[in-house]
Amino acid sequence: MSYKLLLSGLLLGSVVTTSLAQEGKKGDVFIRNAQVLTVTNGLKENTDVWVKDGLIHRIGTQLEAPKGVPVIDASGKYLMPGIIDAHSHVALESINEASSPITAEVKMEDVVDPFAIGIYRALAGGTTVSHAMHGSANAIGGQNVTLKHRYGTRNPGELVMKEAPRTIKFALGENPIRVHGRSKNLQPRSRMGVEAVIRNGFEEALQYKRTWETWKQASEETKKRLAPPVFSSRMETLVDILEGEIIIHCHSYRADEIYMLIQVCKEYGIDKIVFSHVNEGFKVAPELAAHTMGASVFSDWWAYKFEVYYSTAYNAAILTKNGVITSINSDSAELIRHLYHEAAKTQRYGGLTDEEALALITINPARQLGIDRWVGSIEEGKQADLVLFNQHPLSIYAIPEMTWVDGVNYFNRAKDAADQRLKVDPEEILEPMYLHVNHNNCMRDVDFYFTGFGRNLFQHSH
Amino acid sequence: MKKLLPLLLLLFVSFHLFSQIDGEVIKPYKGDFLLQHARIFTVSNGVLEDTDLLIQNGKIAAIGKNLPKENHLLIDCTGKRIYPGFIDSGTSLGLVEVNSLPETQDYMELGKVTPQMQALTAVNPNAVAIPVTRVSGVTTVLTQPRGGYFPGTAALIQLNGYTPDQMDAGFRGVLMNFPSAAKAGNYDNRSAETIKKEAKKALDEIDALWEKATSYQAIQDKGGSVAYYPEMAQLAKVVTGEIPLLVEVNAAGDILRAIEWVKDKAVDPVFTGVAEGWKVAEKLAASEIPVITGPVLSLPSRQSDSYDASYTNASKLQQAGVKVAIRSQDSENVRNLPFHAGFAAAYGMGTEEALKAITLHPAEIFQVDDKLGSLEVGKSATLFLADGDPFEPKTQIEQVFIDGYKIPMTNRHIRLYQEFLDREMKPEN
Numbered sequence: 001m002s003y004k005l006l007l008s009g010l011l012l013g014s015v016v017t018t019s020l021a022q023e024g025k026k027g028d029v030f031i032r033n034a035q036v037l038t039v040t041n042g043l044k045e046n047t048d049v050w051v052k053d054g055l056i057h058r059i060g061t062q063l064e065a066p067k068g069v070p071v072i073d074a075s076g077k078y079l080m081p082g083i084i085d086a087h088s089h090v091a092l093e094s095i096n097e098a099s100s101p102i103t104a105e106v107k108m109e110d111v112v113d114p115f116a117i118g119i120y121r122a123l124a125g126g127t128t129v130s131h132a133m134h135g136s137a138n139a140i141g142g143q144n145v146t147l148k149h150r151y152g153t154r155n156p157g158e159l160v161m162k163e164a165p166r167t168i169k170f171a172l173g174e175n176p177i178r179v180h181g182r183s184k185n186l187q188p189r190s191r192m193g194v195e196a197v198i199r200n201g202f203e204e205a206l207q208y209k210r211t212w213e214t215w216k217q218a219s220e221e222t223k224k225r226l227a228p229p230v231f232s233s234r235m236e237t238l239v240d241i242l243e244g245e246i247i248i249h250c251h252s253y254r255a256d257e258i259y260m261l262i263q264v265c266k267e268y269g270i271d272k273i274v275f276s277h278v279n280e281g282f283k284v285a286p287e288l289a290a291h292t293m294g295a296s297v298f299s300d301w302w303a304y305k306f307e308v309y310y311s312t313a314y315n316a317a318i319l320t321k322n323g324v325i326t327s328i329n330s331d332s333a334e335l336i337r338h339l340y341h342e343a344a345k346t347q348r349y350g351g352l353t354d355e356e357a358l359a360l361i362t363i364n365p366a367r368q369l370g371i372d373r374w375v376g377s378i379e380e381g382k383q384a385d386l387v388l389f390n391q392h393p394l395s396i397y398a399i400p401e402m403t404w405v406d407g408v409n410y411f412n413r414a415k416d417a418a419d420q421r422l423k424v425d426p427e428e429i430l431e432p433m434y435l436h437v438n439h440n441n442c443m444r445d446v447d448f449y450f451t452g453f454g455r456n457l458f459q460h461s462h
Numbered sequence: 463m464k465k466l467l468p469l470l471l472l473l474f475v476s477f478h479l480f481s482q483i484d485g486e487v488i489k490p491y492k493g494d495f496l497l498q499h500a501r502i503f504t505v506s507n508g509v510l511e512d513t514d515l516l517i518q519n520g521k522i523a524a525i526g527k528n529l530p531k532e533n534h535l536l537i538d539c540t541g542k543r544i545y546p547g548f549i550d551s552g553t554s555l556g557l558v559e560v561n562s563l564p565e566t567q568d569y570m571e572l573g574k575v576t577p578q579m580q581a582l583t584a585v586n587p588n589a590v591a592i593p594v595t596r597v598s599g600v601t602t603v604l605t606q607p608r609g610g611y612f613p614g615t616a617a618l619i620q621l622n623g624y625t626p627d628q629m630d631a632g633f634r635g636v637l638m639n640f641p642s643a644a645k646a647g648n649y650d651n652r653s654a655e656t657i658k659k660e661a662k663k664a665l666d667e668i669d670a671l672w673e674k675a676t677s678y679q680a681i682q683d684k685g686g687s688v689a690y691y692p693e694m695a696q697l698a699k700v701v702t703g704e705i706p707l708l709v710e711v712n713a714a715g716d717i718l719r720a721i722e723w724v725k726d727k728a729v730d731p732v733f734t735g736v737a738e739g740w741k742v743a744e745k746l747a748a749s750e751i752p753v754i755t756g757p758v759l760s761l762p763s764r765q766s767d768s769y770d771a772s773y774t775n776a777s778k779l780q781q782a783g784v785k786v787a788i789r790s791q792d793s794e795n796v797r798n799l800p801f802h803a804g805f806a807a808a809y810g811m812g813t814e815e816a817l818k819a820i821t822l823h824p825a826e827i828f829q830v831d832d833k834l835g836s837l838e839v840g841k842s843a844t845l846f847l848a849d850g851d852p853f854e855p856k857t858q859i860e861q862v863f864i865d866g867y868k869i870p871m872t873n874r875h876i877r878l879y880q881e882f883l884d885r886e887m888k889p890e891n
Contacts, residue, residue, distance in 0.1 A: 117765045120769065121761070121762075121769045124769040124770070125769075282878065282879075282882045283882055283885075285882065285885065286885060286888040286889050287889055290889055300795060300797075300798070301795070302794055302795075302875075303559070303560055303561060303590075303591060303793075303794035304560075304561040304562060304794070305560060305561065305562040305563070306560050306562070306563060309559075309560050309590075310874070310878070311875070311878075312874070312875040312876075312878040312879055312882075313875050314875060314876070314878065314879035314883075317879070317883075318879060318882055318883050321883060322885075333761060334759065334760060334761050337761075337769070338759065338805075341759075341801065341805075341855070344855035344856065345855050347855050347856035348855045348856060348857070348858065349875070349879075350879065394855065394856065395854060396801060396804035396805070396807070396808060396851075396853045396854050396855060397804070397807065397808040397853075398808070399808055399809070416768065416769070418766070418767065418768040419766040419767075419768075420769070421765055421766060424766075429654045430644070430645040430654045430657065431645070431764050431765065431766060432644075432645040432646065432647050432648055432650060432764070432765075433642075433644040433645060433646060433647070433712070433713055433738075433763045433764060434647050434761060434763055434764070435712055435735075435737060435760075435763060
C-alpha cells in the first residue's frame with residue numbers, strides 16, 4: 001500500500017516536473033520600493049514585490065530581500081501588471097482560412113511562429129499576453145490561442161498559455177460578406193446571411209450531436225451492422241461552443257449585428273461571448289452589459305471602412321460607464337507596442353479614472369480570455385507578469401523599462417541591443433523595408449479577394 | 463396687460479418649443495476675445511505667466527499683462543494654457559471620407575506624372591474628420607495627394623471654412639516620390655540587382671522629365687510659345703524655385719542619393735518621411751535640408767532595427783542639427799498629432815523641441831511663419847486653450863480659435879457620446 005502510494009507520488013512528481021519544463025522558464029526577482037499599480041487593489045506607494053518561482057510571492061513594505069535573488073531598485077518608478085491584448089495576430093504564420101464561411105476546425109495553435117520579432121516589440125511595450133486570433137474572413141473562423149510572450153524560445157508550444165481556456169473567432173458584417181458573398185457568391189451576401197450561416201451551423205451541430213448520441217446509445221448488435229456517423233472536427237467544435245466550453249470572440253462593428261448575435265446566443269443558451277472591435281457597441285451598451293462577457297475595442301480607430309464611419313472615440317468610456325467589461329486591444333503589431341497609451345486616450349475621451357483606464361488593458365481582457373485567475377493584476381499568488389515604467393503608464397512621457405513574464409526578465413531597456421531577431425535568413429541579401437503598414441491584421445491572407453474591388457490597397461483592413 | 467398675456471404666453475410656448483429642437487447648430491463665431499490670466503506658450507518667446515492675449519479681426523492684437531477691457535468678450539483663462547494651433551505637416555485630411563471606399567478617395571490621380579493635380583481642389587470642407595481633428599488643437603494641416611513620381615500639389619489648409627479657398631493657409635508644394643532601391647517588404651521578390659536597376663531607371667525617367675521642364679521654361683524665358691502642357695507648366699515652377707519641392711524618401715541609401723540628386727538639380731527641397739534618417743543624420747544636417755518625419759507611432763522600418771527606431775528618429779535628427787517637423791500621415795486620426803510629438807518628446811526630443819516640430823518649424827518650412835506657428839502680435843489668432851500639457855492624453859483641449867473664429871468644441875464623436883452615454887429604452891432585465 002505505502003509502496004504503491006510512494007510510487008504513484010513519484011510518478012505524479014515526474015509528471016508535474018515534465019509539465020513545468022514544457023511551460024517554460026520561471027524566475028525570481030525582488031522589486032524594491034515601486035509605485036505599485038495593482039489594478040484590483042489601488043495604488044500601493046513605495047512597495048516591494050517579491051517574485052518567487054514565477055509567481056508573485058509577497059507584496060509589502062520594507063520586505064527583506066531574499067539572498068541570491070536579483071534586486072531591482074524601482075524607487076519613483078511604476079510597476080503594473082503585464083499588459084494583455086485581447087485581439088492580436090502577432091506571432092502567427094497565417095491568419096485566415098478563408099475557404100468556407102465556417103472553419104471552426106482550424107487552430108491558430110498550429111501556426112504559432114516563435115521567431116516573430118513582433119513578440120519582442122510587444123514585450124518592449126509592456127505586453128506580456130496576447131490573444132492570437134484567426135482572421136475575420138469567416139462568420140465562424142478558427143480557434144484562437146492565448147500566448148505568453150516568452151521570447152527567445154524556438155519551441156512554439158512554449159509560447160502557449162496552457163491554462164487559458166479555448167476561444168474561437170466569429171466575424172460579422174463587411175468582411176465575411178465580402179470574402180464569401182461578393183467574391184464567391186456564397187452565403188453570406190448580407191447581414192441577414194451572416195445570421196443564417198451561424199444559425200445553420202449551430203443547428204447542424206445539434207443534429208450532429210444527436211446523431212452521435214443515438215449511435216452511442218444503440219445496441220452492440222446495431223453498431224456491428226451500422227457504420228458510425230462521420231466524424232467532423234468542425235462540428236465537434238461547434239458542439240463545444242454550444243456546451244459552453246469555448247469563449248466566442250466576435251469581430252463586429254455595427255450595433256444591429258452585435259444585437260443580432262446577442263439574440264442568437266441567448267436562444268442557444270450561450271453566455272460566453274466577447275465582442276471585439278465593436279465600434280458601435282456604445283449604442284447597445286446596456287444589452288452588452290446584461291448578456292455578454294464584454295467588449296474589446298480600439299481606442300480611436302474609425303472611418304477606415306464604412307461600417308466604422310459612425311464610431312466615437314468615447315466608445316470605451318460609454319461602455320465602461322454602462323457596466324460593460326471593456327478592454328482595449330491592438331489588432332496590430334504597432335498598437336500592441338503602446339496599449340498603455342491607447343488606454344490613456346480614454347481619459348481624454350470620456351474622463352475615465354486611472355484605475356478604469358488601466359483595467360482596460362489588464363484585468364478586463366484577462367476576464368474576457370478567462371485567465372483572470374492567473375494574470376491581469378498584481379496580487380499574491382498570481383503569475384509574475386510585470387512591467388516597470390519610468391513614469392505613470394498613462395502619461396505620454398511613460399517609457400516601459402523592464403518586462404517580466406513568469407518572473408523572467410525578457411526586456412530591459414538599459415541592456416537592449418538593437419537587433420533582436422532569433423534567426424536571420426542566410427540567403428537574404430537585401431533586408432526588406434516596411435513602411436507604415438500593418439501586416440498583422442484581421443484580413444491578412446485574403447487580400448486576393450479584394451483586388452477585384454480595388455479596396456484596402458493602401459490603408460487599414462481590419 | 464390682459465392683451466399682453468396671450469402674447470407673453472405665446473412667446474413662452476414658442477421659446478419652450480425652440481428649446482426642444484434637437485441638433486441645435488453652433489457655428490464658428492468671429493469676434494474680439496480677450497483671453498485673461500493665461501499661461502502663454504509662445505514657442506518663439508518662451509512661456510509667459512498670468513498674461514492676457516487679445517484677439518481682434520482674426521489676429522493676435524496684443525499680448526501683455528492686464529490688457530485693458532473694452533467691448534471684448536472676456537474668457538477667464540486662470541490656470542489654463544494657450545498654445546499656437548498645431549500644424550500637421552503630412553496628411554490626407556479632407557481628401558478621403560471613408561478609407562476603403564473608392565467613391566470617397568480623392569488623393570490619387572491616374573498616371574505617374576501629375577504634379578499639376580491640386581489637393582486643394584478636392585478638399586471637402588465638410589469632411590466629418592475635420593471637426594473631429596480640430597478640437598484636438600490641430601488647426602492646420604498639409605493635405606497631400608499620393609502615388610507615382612509626381613503625385614500632385616499639396617496644400618496647407620486651416621481646418622475652418624466653407625470653401626477650399628477660405629481654408630487655404632497660403633502654401634503649395636509639389637510632391638515627388640524619390641525612387642527607392644530598398645526591398646519593399648516580404649512580398650517584394652525582385653532580386654537585389656533588379657531592385658537597383660529599376661530604381662535607377664525610375665530616377666533616369668525623373669531626370670528626363672526635369673530636363674523637359676527646364677526646356678519648357680527656357681523656351682518661355684526666351685519668348686517662345688509653348689503648347690498647353692500642364693504637367694510641365696507645374697514642374698517648371700519647381701525647377702525655377704517658384705513652388706517648393708517636397709521629396710518623399712525613407713530608406714537610408716535613398717536619402718543619401720536624394721541629397722546628391724537635389725544638389726545636382728539646385729533646388730531647395732524639403733524631405734518627407736525620412737524613416738531611416740537616424741542612420742544618416744549627420745549627412746542630412748550638413749545638407750541643411752529640412753525634414754518632415756513621421757508617423758512617430760509606427761513600426762521600425764526593418765526587422766533588425768531597435769524596437770524604438772521610429773520613436774527616436776525625430777530626436778536623433780533634431781540633435782544632429784536638422785530642422786524637424788512631425789507629421790501623422792493620417793486622414794481620420796490626425797487628432798493624434800500631439801501624441802506623435804509626445805512620443806518623440808519622451809524618446810529624447812524633449813517637450814520644447816517636440817512642440818516646435820508641430821508649430822514653428824512647419825510654419826517656417828511652409829513659409830507661413832509670418833502668420834502661423836507661434837503666439838506673437840500680428841500673427842493669425844490660430845490657437846487653443848487647454849487645462850494642461852496638450853501632449854498628455856488626459857489634458858482637455860477647452861477652446862480652439864482658427865483665424866480668430868471661436869470654433870464649436872463639438873463633432874460627431876462628441877455628439878454620439880452625449881446621446882449614448884446614458885441611453886433611453888434600456889433592456890428590462
